[in-house]
Amino acid sequence: PILAAVLRNASYPGAESELERKRMTDGLRVALNNPGAIAAMVAQPLLYGSAPYGGQAGGTVKSLATITRDDLVAYRRAWWHPANISVVVTGGIDPTSAGALAGRLFGDWKAEGPAPVVPKSRAGAAQLPRTIVSDLPGAGQAAVLAAVRGVSRSSADYPSLLLANSVLGVGSNGRLFTEVRSKRALSYGAYSSMPARADTALLSASAQTKNESATEVAEIFLNEFKPLGAEPITPDALATRRAFLEGSYGRQQETGGGYGAIVAGLILQGLQPADALDYAARLTAVTPEAANAIAAKNVTPENASLVVVGDSAKFIDKLRALRPDLVVIPASKLDLESPTLGAEAR
Numbered sequence: 001p002i003l004a005a006v007l008r009n010a011s012y013p014g015a016e017s018e019l020e021r022k023r024m025t026d027g028l029r030v031a032l033n034n035p036g037a038i039a040a041m042v043a044q045p046l047l048y049g050s051a052p053y054g055g056q057a058g059g060t061v062k063s064l065a066t067i068t069r070d071d072l073v074a075y076r077r078a079w080w081h082p083a084n085i086s087v088v089v090t091g092g093i094d095p096t097s098a099g100a101l102a103g104r105l106f107g108d109w110k111a112e113g114p115a116p117v118v119p120k121s122r123a124g125a126a127q128l129p130r131t132i133v134s135d136l137p138g139a140g141q142a143a144v145l146a147a148v149r150g151v152s153r154s155s156a157d158y159p160s161l162l163l164a165n166s167v168l169g170v171g172s173n174g175r176l177f178t179e180v181r182s183k184r185a186l187s188y189g190a191y192s193s194m195p196a197r198a199d200t201a202l203l204s205a206s207a208q209t210k211n212e213s214a215t216e217v218a219e220i221f222l223n224e225f226k227p228l229g230a231e232p233i234t235p236d237a238l239a240t241r242r243a244f245l246e247g248s249y250g251r252q253q254e255t256g257g258g259y260g261a262i263v264a265g266l267i268l269q270g271l272q273p274a275d276a277l278d279y280a281a282r283l284t285a286v287t288p289e290a291a292n293a294i295a296a297k298n299v300t301p302e303n304a305s306l307v308v309v310g311d312s313a314k315f316i317d318k319l320r321a322l323r324p325d326l327v328v329i330p331a332s333k334l335d336l337e338s339p340t341l342g343a344e345a346r
Contacts, residue, residue: 131323
């Protein structure tokens with residue numbers, strides 16, 4: 001009943017709203033001194049431009065300052081709409097009882113207006129690859145992030161690219177960790193990720209390193225992107241990564257909260273809840289050739305945008321030799337609400 005009451009009637013009392021605004025703003029100000037956090041925020045407008053995915057999920061210092069209590073109430077009324085709600089119940093309860101519970105809590109919910117329309121294109125058109133250096137003088141380390149556009153969760157290529165990404169940089173057995181940490185000791189870890197999204201996701205590689213070795217790490221990332229599609233992924237390597245992904249997924253399925261999150265994610269990505277049961281089968285069907293093919297199409301140095309955040313005086317000359325197109329933006333001048341990121345401020 002408390003959950004239903006909050007969803008249907010949240011009024012955002014002034015004192016609590018101001019406290020949350022301060023908490024979020026303080027958190028952002030701290031993050032804007034963290035090279036890794038800055039790199040992740042820069043990547044969104046860099047690869048998505050002005051499309052919805054190009055925005056900052058946690059807002060910006062500027063945007064948080066302008067949101068009013070009335071804005072919050074209007075948003076809740078528009079977007080927490082009974083026509084758009086899915087109720088996911090997991091645990092020791094039978095379907096009939098779960099349906100009755102949902103009916104009691106939400107069955108009499110009347111709409112205050114038409115259901116909002118979700119943008120059809122969240123990712124927008126592909127952006128030209130760019131190289132952005134965010135200069136953070138005095139930073140103890142540099143963050144390096146290289147990213148390409150991947151695929152949506154509903155794409156037939158999703159399992160193939162997911163496995164290719166796992167070979168590249170998921171866990172300490174990934175190629176990135178091996179090259180950056182194990183062989184060269186340039187970072188405590190280097191990883192890649194590709195979240196599940198309703199529209200085109202980003203596949204990104206990231207690590208933090210000494211400012212002086214930022215260019216070397218960036219070059220390793222770009223060098224590892226190319227062979228992912230150009231050199232055959234062996235059946236043994238694919239089987240090992242498949243087992244890793246299936247094991248992680250299986251552990252999540254073992255709890256009510258974990259399984260509920262899987263189902264809710266599928267619904268938000270426009271898929272059927274039953275797809276939660278097909279994950280292992282879809283991974284099993286991926287061949288080394290399919291993983292190579294989608295990697296060759298998407299994960300290439302030519303497609304990659306690069307972000308390096310740190311004390312640029314310690315790496316800029318070497319990085320410019322690697323990526324002559326780079327643009328330097330002082331961290332204090334970054335405009336995270338703009339597709340140009342404030343590049344005119346350089």
